Amino acid sequence: xxxxxxAMGLRVWALAILVVVGAGFLVAAEEGPIKLGAVLPxxxxxxxxxxxxxxxxxxxxxxxxGVLGRQLELIIVDDESKAEKGAAAIDKLATVDNVxxxxxxxxxxxxxGELPALKxxxxxxxxxxxxxSLVEQAVVGxxxxxxxxxxxxxxxxxxxxxxxxxxxxxxxIKIHKAFWAYEEGAFGTSSYQGxxxxxxxxxxxxxxxxxxxxxxxDYRAVLRHAxxxxxxxxxxxxxxxxxxxxxEQAAEIGFTPPLFVGSPPGWPADFGTSPLxxxxxxxxxxxxxxxxxxxxxxxxxxxxxxxxxEQPATYFAPLGYxxxxxxxxxxxxxxxxxxxxxxxxxEATNYASPLGETLTFTPSNLIQHQGFxxxxxxxxxxxxxxxxxPFEYATxxxxxPFTGP
Amino acid sequence: MRMTRYLPYVLGAALAALFPLFSGAYLEQxxxxxxxxxxxxxxxxxxxxxxxxxxGTAGFFGLGSYAAILLFLNVGVHPFVSIAFGGVVAGVVALxxxxxxxxxxxxxxxxxxxxxxxxxxxxxxxxxxxxxxSEGRMLPNCIYxxxxxxxxxxxxxxxVFTIVISEVFERTRIRLALTSIRNDERVAKSSGVNxxxxxxxxxxxTSAIQGLAGGTYAHVFGFVSPEGSFSANFLLLPLxxxxxxxxxxxxxxxxxxxxLGALSEYLKLQIPYGHLLVYGAIIVVVTLFLPQGLMxxxxxxxxxxxxxxxxx
Numbered sequence: 233x234x235x236x237x238x239a240m241g242l243r244v245w246a247l248a249i250l251v252v253v254g255a256g257f258l259v260a261a262e263e264g265p266i267k268l269g270a271v272l273p274x275x276x277x278x279x280x281x282x283x284x285x286x287x288x289x290x291x292x293x294x295x296x297x298g299v300l301g302r303q304l305e306l307i308i309v310d311d312e313s314k315a316e317k318g319a320a321a322i323d324k325l326a327t328v329d330n331v332x333x334x335x336x337x338x339x340x341x342x343x344x345g346e347l348p349a350l351k352x353x354x355x356x357x358x359x360x361x362x363x364x365s366l367v368e369q370a371v372v373g374x375x376x377x378x379x380x381x382x383x384x385x386x387x388x389x390x391x392x393x394x395x396x397x398x399x400x401x402x403x404x405i406k407i408h409k410a411f412w413a414y415e416e417g418a419f420g421t422s423s424y425q426g427x428x429x430x431x432x433x434x435x436x437x438x439x440x441x442x443x444x445x446x447x448x449x450d451y452r453a454v455l456r457h458a459x460x461x462x463x464x465x466x467x468x469x470x471x472x473x474x475x476x477x478x479x480e481q482a483a484e485i486g487f488t489p490p491l492f493v494g495s496p497p498g499w500p501a502d503f504g505t506s507p508l509x510x511x512x513x514x515x516x517x518x519x520x521x522x523x524x525x526x527x528x529x530x531x532x533x534x535x536x537x538x539x540x541x542e543q544p545a546t547y548f549a550p551l552g553y554x555x556x557x558x559x560x561x562x563x564x565x566x567x568x569x570x571x572x573x574x575x576x577x578x579e580a581t582n583y584a585s586p587l588g589e590t591l592t593f594t595p596s597n598l599i600q601h602q603g604f605x606x607x608x609x610x611x612x613x614x615x616x617x618x619x620x621x622p623f624e625y626a627t628x629x630x631x632x633p634f635t636g637p
Numbered sequence: 638m639r640m641t642r643y644l645p646y647v648l649g650a651a652l653a654a655l656f657p658l659f660s661g662a663y664l665e666q667x668x669x670x671x672x673x674x675x676x677x678x679x680x681x682x683x684x685x686x687x688x689x690x691x692x693g694t695a696g697f698f699g700l701g702s703y704a705a706i707l708l709f710l711n712v713g714v715h716p717f718v719s720i721a722f723g724g725v726v727a728g729v730v731a732l733x734x735x736x737x738x739x740x741x742x743x744x745x746x747x748x749x750x751x752x753x754x755x756x757x758x759x760x761x762x763x764x765x766x767x768x769x770x771s772e773g774r775m776l777p778n779c780i781y782x783x784x785x786x787x788x789x790x791x792x793x794x795x796x797v798f799t800i801v802i803s804e805v806f807e808r809t810r811i812r813l814a815l816t817s818i819r820n821d822e823r824v825a826k827s828s829g830v831n832x833x834x835x836x837x838x839x840x841x842x843t844s845a846i847q848g849l850a851g852g853t854y855a856h857v858f859g860f861v862s863p864e865g866s867f868s869a870n871f872l873l874l875p876l877x878x879x880x881x882x883x884x885x886x887x888x889x890x891x892x893x894x895x896x897l898g899a900l901s902e903y904l905k906l907q908i909p910y911g912h913l914l915v916y917g918a919i920i921v922v923v924t925l926f927l928p929q930g931l932m933x934x935x936x937x938x939x940x941x942x943x944x945x946x947x948x949x
Binding site (some may be wrong): 274275280293308309310312313314315316317319320323324327341344345347348349351352364366369370416417418420421422446 | 657661662663665666667669703747762770771772773779782783784785802854857858859860862863864870902905906909910912913
């Protein structure tokens with residue numbers, strides 16, 4: 233072939249490549265962004281920080297070229313912590329925004345109201361909230377439903393394992409008697425009832441209280457009852473609003489059990505700065521100190537602070553970030569938004585999350601796609617939450633016994 | 638003449654019924670929430686017309702929810718029958734409670750009715766075998782399998798039914814009795830009005846409406862729980878709607894419900910982080926500067942402009 237012929241051949245190839253690449257871009261541009269529809273309670277710290285973390289993950293993925301050559305678009309709708317608003321949000325995301333995947337979530341009560349709408353559209357849903365096993369019963373048999381947060385009974389089982397491990401590792405810690413102070417609503421009562429079964433080898437006594445969140449706030453009677461019982465472990469199951477008043481009233485009556493545990497879904501942002509916090513044990517999926525043992529958590533922590541100039545204070549922040557990455561990676565693996573392919577790709581999830589653990593989906597008691605199973609046992613030490621258990625993420629030794637302020 | 642008078646109502650009802658033809662599932666779902674709260678706002682106002690400030694709205698709403706769901710789950714009746722049962726239970730309980738608490742007046746009556754939601758929730762929580770305790774109960778399927786258009790028509794029918802009852806109250810001698818009780822009970826009594834009988838009657842009817850709304854809501858969303866079904870939202874939002882629209886009339890709470898419901902959803906989409914602050918500020922400003930509510934202000938302006946025109 234002559235030089236002229238070769239040059240012509242190269243031009244033809246270059247033109248062909250340009251046409252193919254250009255067509256690819258045109259198709260991507262025509263298809264527009266991949267839409268992820270999130271429903272969260274934005275007036276609550278869980279929803280506010282969870283949604284910001286989701287946007288952070290979307291920005292990172294888009295900066296790296298997006299997914300399947302397309303950008304991600306995150307559309308967030310506030311559920312206002314009301315079931316009917318949550319249902320309307322699902323309808324908006326499905327019919328007005330035409331999202332490809334539903335994500336988000338926090339409260340079980342709101343999610344129960346959203347489920348009829350989700351069942352109507354049957355789109356792939358990857359949910360980070362709603363721990364109540366009542367929700368699990370409602371999503372039995374839905375192959376498009378993926379649940380990331382541990383169900384309530386999984387959390388209970390996780391604590392049983394954690395306390396057994398801590399007692400075995402640190403013989404000074406001995407638990408024979410436990411007192412459970414629980415808020416009178418579904419969250420507190422079901423946690424207490426589940427714990428009675430889970431910790432049946434302990435001598436358990438429980439009493440309910442009205443949470444400060446719902447107009448209560450006087451825990452003295454319950455605390456005095458606990459003081460008389462003299463437990464090895466005292467645990468309160470309530471909300472963030474109960475944290476400081478309970479500690480103040482316990483200090484007021486001189487109640488210092490060897491283990492003082494709190495189990496709210498989120499702690500007040502400034503709880504660690506109170507002298508009352510030191511030595512208090514907490515349950516949770518994540519603590520900022522996990523960044524010291526997890527590079528993914530460190531990256532998330534730094535990126536979140538750099539973008540928003542505030543520290544993530546609730547585990548719903550790394551959970552929201554995880555939510556986006558799990559969906560984005562599954563879409564990339566599937567190579568399409570086709571429902572069946574996406575479900576198969578999600579089933580193959582293996583994501584090293586900023587919460588510490590690697591996320592995979594396995595069957596739970598009733599559903600096929602359950603994500604995390606464990607909670608962590610944490611402790612407030614010198615103003616920061618440290619991880620005591622699981623030992624692979626431990627960032628400090630337990631401070632024992634609790635001595636009060 | 639008579640036909641022309643009713644034309645706006647017929648047109649309004651037709652427009653509302655045809656709403657799904659020019660809206661999607663999202664707007665229908667928003668409308669469902671608005672109509673439920675509107676129904677509660679109107680029923681709260683119907684009692685207020687007698688001068689009694691009742692705070693039992695959330696209590697009877699929750700009671701109706703539970704009664705409907707428990708009958709449906711345990712007996713297997715048609716959802717409509719169970720919703721009606723929710724209304725009957727709320728009405729009968731209100732009748733019995735009313736016989737005792739309607740001897741109270743003013744803040745004493747208000748505080749007693751405020752406690753009802755808490756009392757009902759505690760009672761239901763303590764029968765876990767029947768009510769599911771703190772977790773509540775769930776329906777295997779929601780009414781109409783979640784079809785928003787059919788659900789919208791169901792909730793619209795409930796709202797229209799409540800508007801009709803309210804108009805009956807407004808256009809019959811019940812209005813005269815309630816207004817005279819509100820203005821001066823002693824004068825009402827001396828005019829032959831059986832004050833206690835009227836108060837018990839209105840309390841039972843409005844509570845039954847709240848029970849119907851509760852039963853409908855439970856069937857629409859498919860679950861009941863002490864925290865969700867007796868939420869203070871079912872008292873505070875209807876109250877704000879009635880105050881914003883204007884009390885002591887049918888159309889004040891209706892307008893208030895529609896305006897606040899639409900405003901809430903619009904603000905949420907425009908200001909995702911902070912819409913509740915703006916929403917609250919608007920309610921405060923309207924309450925401060927339009928104490929008669931939107932409808933009261935419009936009526937006053939209409940009256941003034943007519944008087945001025947007449948004088949000219």
